[in-house]
Amino acid sequence: METRWATVDGVHLPLPEDCTAAELREALRKPDDAALIAVTGDLVSVVHKEDQPLSELVAGCATTYYFRRPDEPDRNELLSAAEIDAALEEPTTDETTFQRPGIDH
Template identity: 80%
Template sequence: METRWATVDGVHVQLPDDCTVDELRTALYKPSDAVLIAVTGDLVSVVHDEEQPLTELVAGCADTYYFRRPDEPDRNDVLAAPEIESALEEPTTDETTFQRPGIDH
């Protein structure tokens, strides 16, 4: 099994390439209501499918991940993005991807 390095909630860790959100949450002792937010360059993804390997999603390319809980204070501009709330209210696919806040094109 291949592994790669990523930052999860500020900690640099090795992730198996085929890990799922559920496996990552369990390995890092995150609460079951925490949602995975992935940052890939200028994109942000909210992952809805917890059983699909991250490598099959845009989120699998991320180098930074955050677990975000409901009603948690925003820790940065990514987690404060209003698109996250919209994505959590009405998920339509395995993940919701949007432009990273503060990046102009």
């Protein structure tokens, strides 16, 4: 199993390539209601399917991940994106991916 490095909530750590959002949450002792947000270059993905390997999603290419809880204060501009709230309210696929706010396309 390959391992890669990523930043999760500001901490740089190794992640197994086939890791799931649920496994990552458990390993880092994050609350069950925290959504996994992945940042891949100019894309942002909100992971909805907790038991699917991240490597099978756009989120698997991310270099930066955040766990975001409902009603928590925004820690940065990215986590305040309205698209995240909309994706969490009505998930329609395994993940919701959108263009990163603030980047000219």
